[in-house]
Amino acid sequence: MAVSPPVCDFGAAWHDFALPTGDGQVVTLANVAGARGTLVMFICNHCPYVRAILDRILRDAHDLMDQGIGVVAISANDAETYPQDGPAEMARLASDAGFRFPYLYDSTQQIARAYGAECTPDFFGYNSAGQLQYRGRLDASGRNPAPDDARRELYEAMVMIAETGAGPRDQVASMGCSIKWKADQE
Template identity: 70%
Template sequence: MAVSPPVCDFGAAWHDFNLPGTDGRFYSLADVAGQRGTLVMFICNHCPYVQSILDRIVRDARQMQAVGIGVVAISANDVEQYTQDGPAHMKDLAERHAFSFPYLYDESQQVARAYGAECTPDFFGYNAAGKLQYRGRFDSSTRTAGPLEARRELLEAMLQIADTGKGPENQIPSMGCSIKWKAA
């Protein structure tokens, strides 16, 4: 079932974390924040919405990083129910796709809850002051990749945030698989 998160809560503060990455290091917000903005994205391995755009995410992340935007990906799914989203599989995915950004595991799901993440992918674009300016979709792709010439909405928004500190007023929410929360 597809889930769409709420629209951007402009100015909402980011949330610190200390999570293990697929490279064996722990990362905090200070480790990943960029001088001109930061993209925090919630993804996972098995979601077809993520799989359909993963190569595009990697491409656009490199372009963002080249202009001083920090990028990090976090997986928070319950790996007891979805073993393919576990750390070993995350490491394999990051290596196969040559991630230029840390891929972190939120085992407790506390970071995902703090951010209000609802689906994979769920994108949170912050300005240099750590204020939310984008919570929209990557592009027009769904469970299948959209056309290669699709408008690069996330990239455009993050470049605008890097230049002006403000995101676009009109944003189309992301769509994806629900975060797989652990049973209470």
């Protein structure tokens, strides 16, 4: 079922975490925070929305990292119900796709809940002070192939945040699959 998260709660604080990568290395927010801002993405392996835009997520994330913006991806889906979203498959995807940023697993789903993540993909863009400035979509194409001239909304917003500390006031929410919550946490 497609879900759209709420619009940006400007100035909301980020949430600290210490989560493992698919291969068990623990990464903290301090390890990934960028000097010019930080992008926290909630994604997963199986979601057709994520799969359709993964190449553009990687392009934009890597370009942002090259500009001093920290990037991290987190999967919070219930791996018992969705084993393709479990740590081993996450590590495989990160390696095969060439992620240059950590891809972390939130097995308790506490971090996803703290951030208020609702779908995959769900993007949270923070300024260097850890204040939320972007909670929008990657671009207008959704699950469709992007035209060559598609505006890079997430990328442009994060560059603006890096340069000014503030994000654009007009943002369009992301859309994706709902996070697969554990039965005891719904």
